[in-house]
Amino acid sequence: MATATKPEPTRRDFLYLATGAVGAVGAAFAAWPFIDQMNPTSAVLALASIEVDITSIQLGQQVVFKWRGHPLFVRRRTPKEIAEARAVPVSELIDPVARNANLPDSAPATDANREFKPEWLVLVGVCTHLGCTPTVSTPQSPQGDYGGWLCHCHGSQYDVAGRVRKGPAPQNLAVPPYSFTSDTKIKVG
Amino acid sequence: MAGHSTYVPASGFERWLDSRLPIMRLMHDTMTTFPTPRNLNIWYTFGGILTFCLAVQIVTGIVLAMHYVPSADMAFNSVEGRIMREVNYGWLIRYIHSNGASMFFLAVYIHMFRGLYYGSYKAPREVIWILGVLIYLLMMATAFFGYVLPWGQMSFWGATVITSLFSALDQVIPHLGSAITSWLWGGFAVGDATLNRFFSLHYLLPFVIAGVVGLHIWALHVPGNNNPLGIDVKGPQDTLPFHPYYTVKDAFYLSLFLILFAAFVFFAPNFFGNPDNAIQANPLVTPQDIVPEWYLLPFYAMLRSIPQKLIGVLVLVGALVTLVFVPWLDTSKVRSCRFRPLMKQCFWLLVLDCVMLGYVGAQSADAALSLGGMQLPLVWLARLGTAYYYGFFWLIMPIVGLIETPKALPESIAKAVLGAKAKA
Ligand code: HEM
Ligand code: FES
Numbered sequence: 001m002a003t004a005t006k007p008e009p010t011r012r013d014f015l016y017l018a019t020g021a022v023g024a025v026g027a028a029f030a031a032w033p034f035i036d037q038m039n040p041t042s043a044v045l046a047l048a049s050i051e052v053d054i055t056s057i058q059l060g061q062q063v064v065f066k067w068r069g070h071p072l073f074v075r076r077r078t079p080k081e082i083a084e085a086r087a088v089p090v091s092e093l094i095d096p097v098a099r100n101a102n103l104p105d106s107a108p109a110t111d112a113n114r115e116f117k118p119e120w121l122v123l124v125g126v127c128t129h130l131g132c133t134p135t136v137s138t139p140q141s142p143q144g145d146y147g148g149w150l151c152h153c154h155g156s157q158y159d160v161a162g163r164v165r166k167g168p169a170p171q172n173l174a175v176p177p178y179s180f181t182s183d184t185k186i187k188v189g
Numbered sequence: 190m191a192g193h194s195t196y197v198p199a200s201g202f203e204r205w206l207d208s209r210l211p212i213m214r215l216m217h218d219t220m221t222t223f224p225t226p227r228n229l230n231i232w233y234t235f236g237g238i239l240t241f242c243l244a245v246q247i248v249t250g251i252v253l254a255m256h257y258v259p260s261a262d263m264a265f266n267s268v269e270g271r272i273m274r275e276v277n278y279g280w281l282i283r284y285i286h287s288n289g290a291s292m293f294f295l296a297v298y299i300h301m302f303r304g305l306y307y308g309s310y311k312a313p314r315e316v317i318w319i320l321g322v323l324i325y326l327l328m329m330a331t332a333f334f335g336y337v338l339p340w341g342q343m344s345f346w347g348a349t350v351i352t353s354l355f356s357a358l359d360q361v362i363p364h365l366g367s368a369i370t371s372w373l374w375g376g377f378a379v380g381d382a383t384l385n386r387f388f389s390l391h392y393l394l395p396f397v398i399a400g401v402v403g404l405h406i407w408a409l410h411v412p413g414n415n416n417p418l419g420i421d422v423k424g425p426q427d428t429l430p431f432h433p434y435y436t437v438k439d440a441f442y443l444s445l446f447l448i449l450f451a452a453f454v455f456f457a458p459n460f461f462g463n464p465d466n467a468i469q470a471n472p473l474v475t476p477q478d479i480v481p482e483w484y485l486l487p488f489y490a491m492l493r494s495i496p497q498k499l500i501g502v503l504v505l506v507g508a509l510v511t512l513v514f515v516p517w518l519d520t521s522k523v524r525s526c527r528f529r530p531l532m533k534q535c536f537w538l539l540v541l542d543c544v545m546l547g548y549v550g551a552q553s554a555d556a557a558l559s560l561g562g563m564q565l566p567l568v569w570l571a572r573l574g575t576a577y578y579y580g581f582f583w584l585i586m587p588i589v590g591l592i593e594t595p596k597a598l599p600e601s602i603a604k605a606v607l608g609a610k611a612k613a
Contacts, residue, residue: 035372038386044376064473069378071473125473126378129498131353132346133475153350153479154493155554167496170360 049189051181054120062136064125067176067188071125071133074186077160082118084147085111085161093172094164100175109172114161122178122186123162127151128171134158149173195222219410224428225435226416228606232303233414235296237439238446242293243402247395249286250335257338259388261381264340265469284458290332291461292450294484297325305515306536308524309415315516320405322512327398332482334391340384341466342476348379348387350479357502378472418605419524420598427602478553486550487543491578493554494571504575511582518582520590528596532589539581546574 052065054074062075077085090096090108097106098113107113115121125133134149134156143150144157146165151157156169163172178188196214198204203213256276258267272279301321304310310318337348352373358366375382413422422428429435453460461483465476481489488505495501526533549571557564599605 038372038375040371040374040376041382044382048377066473069376069380069472129353130350130356132350132479133473152477153346153475153554168493168498168501170498 049187051185051187053185055184060138065188067124072176072188073121073123073125073136073162073173075121075123075136077119077121081147081160082111085114085159088159088161088163094167095171097172098175099172101177102175102179109161109163111161114163114172114175116180120186121160121162122175122188124174124176126174127153127156127169128164128173129154129156129167129169134173194218219406219431220436221430221432223410223431224413224422224425225431226414226422226427226602227429227434228416228418228602229414229435229438230417231442232299232306232417234439234442235300235303238296238443239293239300240402241443242289242296243395243398245289246286246293247399249282249289250392250395252282253286254392257388259338259385261340261384261470264338264384268339269467281454284454288450288453288458288461290335291483292446292453293328294332296446297328298484301325302540305539306526306533307415307417308419308519308521308526310516311519311521311524312516313412314409314415317405317408318516319513320401320408322509324398324401324405325512326509327394327401329485331391331394331398332484334387334394336482337384337387338391339466340470342468342470342474343463343466343479345379345470345472346475346479347481348383351481352379352383354502354505357499360499380472415524416602417525417527418599418602419528420602423601423603480551483547483551486548487546487574487578488550490546490550490571491575493550494568494575508575508578511579515582515586518586520587521593521595522590523595523598528598529589529593530596531593532585535581535585535589538577542574542577542581545570546578549574 048068050065050067050072052072052074054063054076057063057074057076059076060078060081062073065072065074088111090110093109096109098109100107100113102116103113112118127134129151130153132151132153134151135143136149137143137147144166146157146159148158148160148162148165151169154168155166156164157166158169158173159165161172162175164170176188178186181187194214194217196207196211196217198207198213206212207214253272256267256272256279258264268283272283274280276282304318304321333347333351337344352370355369355373356366358369360366371377373383374380375386416422463480480486488508491508492501492505495504521529521532523529526536549567552567554568555566557566558570559565
């Protein structure tokens with residue numbers, strides 16, 4: 001069609017456009033079930049909470065449980081470790097927020113905001129870099145320079161409150177939603 | 190080349206078929222008479238070798254899938270117990286498949302460096318190159334999914350680290366990255382659902398690769414092969430029919446390649462493997478050193494060289510995406526490095542650089558090299574290597590092309606190969 005002037009839009013142009021638009025919206029709706037099926041199933045979501053007994057955990061020891069397929073760290077800190085963690089000013093931290101699911105998002109990463117009871121630190125044992133499990137530091141076998149955890153995968157370090165002190169990890173180890181159901185039991189999730 | 194068919198149906202049946210489905214014509218024109226530069230060397234046999242590798246992976250993979258069970262409880266035992274000990278020749282088929290992946294990558298790296306050296310990505314072959322990069326990415330995805338299937342420690346933690354790369358997006362849009370990782374995992378962590386879908390994708394992708402290989406070869410057959418001189422074919426005196434000249438040459442080098450392949454399968458079947466993968470996956474304990482398969486090490490070194498998560502991930506992705514732009518980054522009018530004295534040196538430095546990055550990627554994150562009492566943390570080597578990799582493509586390629594004086598090009602392929610008396 002060799003026309004010099006721009007033709008007026010016709011009824012046919014309108015029908016083409018309308019059909020195309022309806023088709024595109026329909027295709028998007030049809031695609032959604034195929035995308036959403038990959039998300040966690042209802043059965044997976046239902047298995048989301050556990051209760052653990054912490055009676056046998058010794059002072060200075062960490063015990064690892066399994067929660068939502070991830071390691072869950074429960075560490076009973078010594079008075080020295082608590083004092084060390086409390087002495088760090090928030091301004092020195094890479095990630096200044098608490099990352100505590102039990103507190104508002106904006107809570108600062110002071111040591112007190114990282115636990116309910118100073119002696120008990122409960123953390124998701126997933127390095128916030130790429131998901132490895134960091135290795136716990138003990139006086140017998142120190143890991144890194146901050147007394148907390150060292151991730152062997154790419155060298156991130158965490159302090160005794162599980163706060164990131166050396167990258168590449170961008171965030172503090174997460175504190176999961178949990179509560180003490182008695183003096184010796186905690187419920188996570 | 191494209192368009193000039195020399196096929197003559199030999200029988201009544203072939204004539205009948207040719208006017209209905211000209212498949213014999215297609216085979217004849219692409220694999221028998223196809224005019225091919227007469228000076229192709231050993232490095233041009235790797236295309237054929239790669240096609241063979243793909244076929245080997247598909248055949249052995251289909252057999253493995255007959256015995257493999259994609260479930261977190263059963264996968265490890267179905268591989269290490271059933272396939273390796275009980276299925277007749279299961280050990281052989283598995284070792285061909287696992288070493289086959291390494292041989293496939295060895296061949297693809299040679300093939301890609303060949304393309305870089307002879308300028309095979311330059312006009313009019315840009316689309317061939319880009320399809321090649323796509324195949325390479327699909328191969329990496331396929332091999333990654335496959336490596337997860339035996340459900341060893343390295344399978345599990347490799348899967349965790351690689352899928353967690355997406356969580357870096359949290360630093361761009363909060364929660365986007367975490368939403369993507371849990372969508373990929375089908376759970377809160379890598380687990381049963383992840384293994385199942387990775388098996389499905391591992392089965393699918395090789396067939397997608399086969400499709401893209403088809404496009405790659407179709408695109409190749411429009412301009413025809415480049416060659417070690419990098420100059421255009423001027424006429425029939427510069428070419429030979431593909432069959433028998435190159436069918437035989439390809440078959441000869443394929444045989445040599447298969448000797449190497451067989452040497453690994455029979456004498457060092459676990460050479461490329463990681464001993465941690467002979468331990469069943471344990472979601473609570475990360476192995477001391479997480480190392481990917483050798484063919485991903487240079488990129489892993491780049492990731493680790495950056496102490497910031499998002500930037501590290503971008504550097505890794507950028508290194509791959511860079512390859513797509515190569516046809517437009519090179520400003521030289523001359524294709525082959527044979528006639529580019531400066532580029533030739535930069536090219537070999539790039540090869541060395543990739544080997545060095547691979548070495549660094551295999552060491553632990555805090556390793557250091559001691560040089561006469563001095564401790565050089567390897568992470569600095571990785572940074573240097575990453576800088577050269579990016580520098581090669583984004584600075585050296587455009588600048589050297591402008592400032593370098595290339596050597597004189599021969600008049601024609603025939604003259605260069607057959608001597609001065611040949612027809613130009
Ligand atoms: C592009 C082609 C392919 C590549 C690069 C590839 C790569 C791999 C790799 C690296 C592994 C892990 C090997 C090990 O550690 O044992 C693997 C395992 C596996 N692959 Fe493939 N593969 C390919 C094609 C296929 C196809 C087409 C199928 C099925 C139709 C398949 C089925 C399997 C199965 C069942 C396993 C688990 C058993 C095992 O670990 O040995 N693969 N693949
Ligand atoms: S996963 Fe811990 S530092 Fe990378």
